[in-house]
Amino acid sequence: MSADTETPLHPQRLAHSVIGADLSFLLARANAVSLSAANAGLAGHGLRIRSYCVLALACDGARPSQKEIAEFLRLDPSQVVSLIDELAGRGLVERVPDPRDRRSNVLVATDTGLEVHSRARVDVVRAEEALLTVLSAGERDALANILRKLAFANE
Amino acid sequence: MSADTETPLHPQRLAHSVIGADLSFLLARANAVSLSAANAGLAGHGLRIRSYCVLALACDGARPSQKEIAEFLRLDPSQVVSLIDELAGRGLVERVPDPRDRRSNVLVATDTGLEVHSRARVDVVRAEEALLTVLSAGERDALANILRKLAFANE
DNA sequence: TATTGTTATACTCTATAACTATA
DNA sequence: TATAGTTATAGAGTATAACAATA
Numbered sequence: 001m002s003a004d005t006e007t008p009l010h011p012q013r014l015a016h017s018v019i020g021a022d023l024s025f026l027l028a029r030a031n032a033v034s035l036s037a038a039n040a041g042l043a044g045h046g047l048r049i050r051s052y053c054v055l056a057l058a059c060d061g062a063r064p065s066q067k068e069i070a071e072f073l074r075l076d077p078s079q080v081v082s083l084i085d086e087l088a089g090r091g092l093v094e095r096v097p098d099p100r101d102r103r104s105n106v107l108v109a110t111d112t113g114l115e116v117h118s119r120a121r122v123d124v125v126r127a128e129e130a131l132l133t134v135l136s137a138g139e140r141d142a143l144a145n146i147l148r149k150l151a152f153a154n155e
Numbered sequence: 156m157s158a159d160t161e162t163p164l165h166p167q168r169l170a171h172s173v174i175g176a177d178l179s180f181l182l183a184r185a186n187a188v189s190l191s192a193a194n195a196g197l198a199g200h201g202l203r204i205r206s207y208c209v210l211a212l213a214c215d216g217a218r219p220s221q222k223e224i225a226e227f228l229r230l231d232p233s234q235v236v237s238l239i240d241e242l243a244g245r246g247l248v249e250r251v252p253d254p255r256d257r258r259s260n261v262l263v264a265t266d267t268g269l270e271v272h273s274r275a276r277v278d279v280v281r282a283e284e285a286l287l288t289v290l291s292a293g294e295r296d297a298l299a300n301i302l303r304k305l306a307f308a309n310e
Numbered sequence: 311t312a313t314t315g316t317t318a319t320a321c322t323c324t325a326t327a328a329c330t331a332t333a
Numbered sequence: 334t335a336t337a338g339t340t341a342t343a344g345a346g347t348a349t350a351a352c353a354a355t356a
Contacts, residue, residue: 151184
């Protein structure tokens with residue numbers, strides 16, 4: 001930032017490139033920004049974005065199976081295993097065998113899990129809000145509606 | 156999909172969870188969908204999304220330095236090194252020393268690189284279009300404008 | 311002294327296949 | 334035979350620190 005006084009190459013110099021107008025690229029970059037904000041917010045809670053999502057689903061009362069969690073979060077079932085192992089090891093969630101299909105486990109949060117989640121959620125929401133200040137309320141709504149279509153396209 | 160006749164657990168069952176309304180989550184999931192579509196489109200060209208982006212920037216004529224590429228794509232400079240190594244090894248791009256700062260390399264595409272890029276671009280765009288059919292033209296514009304703000308927030 | 315690019319390393323994430331127990 | 338979850342493993346992506354050449 002000091003030797004470039006003659007040619008101040010700021011980051012957005014490339015924003016007018018072909019790829020800079022590409023929706024996939026913008027989606028990827030916006031996601032990267034959002035991801036690191038969320039992870040920074042979660043750092044103090046011993047969670048990362050993935051484990052937070054699994055915990056959040058467990059706290060939601062929907063009693064999701066591991067397979068449902070995998071599909072919803074777009075993770076491989078084997079990744080869900082280790083995420084739950086970690087959360088269960090900390091006493092935040094429990095695998096409950098589904099009586100209607102004994103192959104299947106259903107995920108529920110413990111009381112500790114509920115507490116940890118609600119504290120972590122405060123920081124996740126705060127980090128997200130900080131990012132979203134660049135958007136109007138209308139833009140946020142529009143973004144949510146459009147992303148929902150895209151996120152669950154062909155499913 | 157057969158044993159669940161009594162309780163048809165479709166993927167969107169969890170869409171009404173707290174996290175299913177979260178902008179960060181929707182952004183992450185939409186990006187995952189878009190990423191795998193793009194990578195599928197690139198598979199036949201020996202490229203992945205990252206190498207394609209670097210190649211695209213090289214083809215753009217902006218003569219970006221490795222540092223600019225790293226910042227724009229939100230990659231670590233060391234990742235850019237190996238991406239360029241790979242592309243240069245295939246004769247698609249060349250590192251040109253910047254005469255104004257001999258520490259710095261500037262990336263340019265070879266003729267082969269331009270050809271490979273333009274062929275790959277066809278499939279990337281096709282994959283993206285297939286995904287975007289769920290959106291109206293107005294929604295696409297809105298999405299691009301909103302994502303641009305988010306993607307380059309605080310920079 | 312600071313910066314660009316490079317190398318090395320470790321850690322996380324992703325993708326695959328094979329196994330078990332149930333259905 | 335098919336499915337839910339598990340284990341193991343390899344490959345891709347991410348993050349960090351240290352180094353050489355140059356500013």
